[in-house]
Amino acid sequence: MPPSRTRDNQKNGEASTSKVESKPRRHRHRSAPEQTTTAPGVQKVKAALRQTRRLLAQDNLAADVRVETERRLKGLEVELQQAETSKKERAFAVRYHKVKFFERQKVTRKLTRAKKALESTVDASEKKKLSTELHDLRVDLNYIQHYPKTKKYISLFPPEVRKGEKVSVASQADTERTNKEREELRKWIREQMEQGDLPGEPELELPSTHGKSRAQKWPQQGTSAPAKAEAKKLDDVQEDDFFGEDDEDKDEESS
Numbered sequence: 151m152p153p154s155r156t157r158d159n160q161k162n163g164e165a166s167t168s169k170v171e172s173k174p175r176r177h178r179h180r181s182a183p184e185q186t187t188t189a190p191g192v193q194k195v196k197a198a199l200r201q202t203r204r205l206l207a208q209d210n211l212a213a214d215v216r217v218e219t220e221r222r223l224k225g226l227e228v229e230l231q232q233a234e235t236s237k238k239e240r241a242f243a244v245r246y247h248k249v250k251f252f253e254r255q256k257v258t259r260k261l262t263r264a265k266k267a268l269e270s271t272v273d274a275s276e277k278k279k280l281s282t283e284l285h286d287l288r289v290d291l292n293y294i295q296h297y298p299k300t301k302k303y304i305s306l307f308p309p310e311v312r313k314g315e316k317v318s319v320a321s322q323a324d325t326e327r328t329n330k331e332r333e334e335l336r337k338w339i340r341e342q343m344e345q346g347d348l349p350g351e352p353e354l355e356l357p358s359t360h361g362k363s364r365a366q367k368w369p370q371q372g373t374s375a376p377a378k379a380e381a382k383k384l385d386d387v388q389e390d391d392f393f394g395e396d397d398e399d400k401d402e403e404s405s
Contacts, residue, residue: 192237195230202226246303253306254294261287261353265355291352292339295360304332 155167202223206216264287267279290306295301342348349355 179323192230192233194274195226195233199223199226199230203305205356212382235300240276242299242302249305250294250297255289256307257287257294261291288350288352289336289339292343293336295352295355296339296342297335304328304335306332 197243202219206223211219219365263285264280264284266276268284271277272279293306308325339348343350
C-alpha cells in the first residue's frame with residue numbers, strides 16, 4: 151500500500167494560503183480636490199456686501215472696526231464689479247461663439263484670396279485697390295477677434311443682408327443706427343491698429359491669442375436698442391448659405 155501524502159498536501163495548502171494572506175493590501179488614497187483659483191461668484195460677493203453693510207449700520211461699532219469694515223466694503227464693491235463683468239463676458243462669449251466663428255472663417259477666406267491676387271497682379275491701380283481691400287478685411291478680422299467683450303456683438307454680415315431679405319420701413323431706422331454703430335466700432339479698430347495696440351496682420355495671430363490685446367476699452371457703455379435687435383437676430387441665426395463655403399471656394403476646389 152503506497153504511503154499517504156495527505157498531511158504534506160495539507161501543509162502545502164496551508165503554506166500557500168498563508169503566503170496569499172501575507173501579501174500587504176494596497177490602499178488607494180483619494181487625491182484631495184484641487185483648489186479653484188477663480189474669482190467668487192456674484193451672489194457670494196453680494197452676500198458679503200450685505201453682511202458688511204449690516205455691520206456698518208450698528209451704532210455702537212468701535213472706531214477701528216468701522217474703519218476696517220469701510221475699507222472692506224470698498225474692496226467688496228470693486229470685487230462685485232469685477233465679478234459682474236466676468237459673468238457678462240462669459241455669457242457673451244458663449245452666446246456669440248458660433249456666429250463669430252463663421253464670420254471669422256468667411257473673412258479669412260476672403261483675405262487669403264485678396265493676398266494671392268495682390269501677389270499675382272502687376273497693374274498699379276489694381277494693386278492699390280487690392281491693398282485697400284486687404285486692409286479693410288484685416289480691420290474686419292480684428293473686429294471679430296478683438297470685439298469688446300462686454301458689448302453685445304453686432305454682426306458684420308446681418309442675416310437680412312445674407313439672405314437678401316427686404317428691410318421693412320419700421321426697422322429701417324434701427325438698421326441705419328446699427329450700421330452707424332458698426333462703423334464706429336470699425337473706426338475704433340482702425341485707430342487701435344494705427345497705434346499698434348492691435349495687430350496689423352491679425353491672420354498671423356495664434357487662435358489662443360484671440361481677444362488678448364493691448365487695445366483700449368471701448369469707450370461707450372451700454373447697448374442701444376438697434377444693437378439689441380441685432381443681437382436678437384444673431385440668437386435666432388440658422389445655418390444658411392453664409393455658414394457654408396463661398397461660391398468662389400467651391401470653384402477653386404472643383405478646378
